[in-house]
Amino acid sequence: AKAQIGVTGLAVMGRNLARNLARHGHTVAVHNRSYGRTKELVEEFGHEGTFLPAETAEQFVASLERPRRVVIMVKAGKATDAVIDEFAPLLEEGDMIVDAGNAHFADTRRREAALKERGLHFVGTGVSGGEEGALHGPAIMPGGSKESYEALGPLLEDIAAKVDGEPCCAHVGPDGAGHFVKMVHNGIEYADMQLIAEAYDLLRQAGGHSPAEIAEVFRGWNSGRLGSYLIEITAEVLGHTDAATGQAFVDVVLDQAQQKGTGSWTVQTALDLGVPVSGIAEAVFARALSGGASVREAAAGLPGPTPSVVGGSLVEDVEQALFASKIVAYAQGFQQIQAASAEYGWDIDPGAMARIWRDGCIIRAKFLEHIRVAYDKAPELQSLLVDDYFLEAVGGAQEAWRRVVVTAAQQGIPAPGFATALAYYDGLRAKRLPAALIQGQRDFFGAHTYRRTDREGSFHVLWAGDRSEVEG
């Protein structure tokens, strides 16, 4: 018998995807650069389903039914190109290579175009949910051709997480669309994590609560509108005690956040598209700031307040600030998806993205259902913030949100995520922005011209002359 699908690259993500496929009754060909891993997988988990272990790429390809579905799960970048170069010559027209790693969408576009010329489908696929998700049901975001989705979709939908029986998997759009959406998912993940971290910091420093108490607060929030995987695991992490010292775990971890790059890609791409994803950008920069050990050391003596405990309704206020800021971060991320969709002609359905993120992925959250509904009602929605549900939620939260940003500033507690989200909100709602002044400055030093509020056309003031206005 032949295998319906094959997985090459059997580190933990690849192994778990292969096991998930096998557990769903599919025969899975498995291959790894070193055969040891392949053997291990079959020895340890062979009882879970039918695996066809292959020692060589040739054996692996020969064990697959046509059209062949080859899932590669290796490190993004050079390793992916190397595996493609190894397998593509062995494949035949109509076969498909599925890249389930966190590749940059521009690489995916390049690879898709190159393989298309050889009659092969290249399907850049976002997979979210970490190790556990890969095994028990991730959210899956496949790009590539519609035709490839017909052959591949049913298998992926089978192993994806489900919400009320609906799979957290949908064809995102052609070529790099799947990896693009996964990248933005990760950008939103960064923003969400940063906002949660700021909420914790405020409750700790301005609220005077212990990590264990804050864990309880998060547990409570998790059963409300903030209910989400990230809030849930935050409570777990905050509630954890370090065995070696007996201290709160969060107090023994070095406060320098690392990153593998997808957050930065999201921001770089947003800059190219001209979409203000300030929440994601602040999250990436906050990680970079935390990691700058020597600058932090040099700056440790900078003057400023020492945080002290404030009274009032801080816990409730922070909940509101967190919810509102989170909505802003998602609104920005969805705007980026829509901008890229228009730029690359992907025709992405944003409501479908919200639908497949409701479970399985790292940013799974209750409120994604509201995003789904918002886009179902109005697919051309300009911003999530103007949808009824979100407008009301943010409108109701904004006073508390402002109090939190004020408290953070007064107490000297950095809250870049909350602050930038609020500035974005106020920027969007402003009747007039000081951008008018910037236009004036540009015209002054560079004759860059400006448009007027009362007439069509572009204009320039003769700043160095009699300051009369001419057509620009």
Ligand code: 6PG
């Ligand atoms: C997911 C995660 C996954 C990975 C991140 C972590 O959706 O399952 O996003 O892709 O855990 O890339 O990113 P950092 O190491 O950059 O925090």
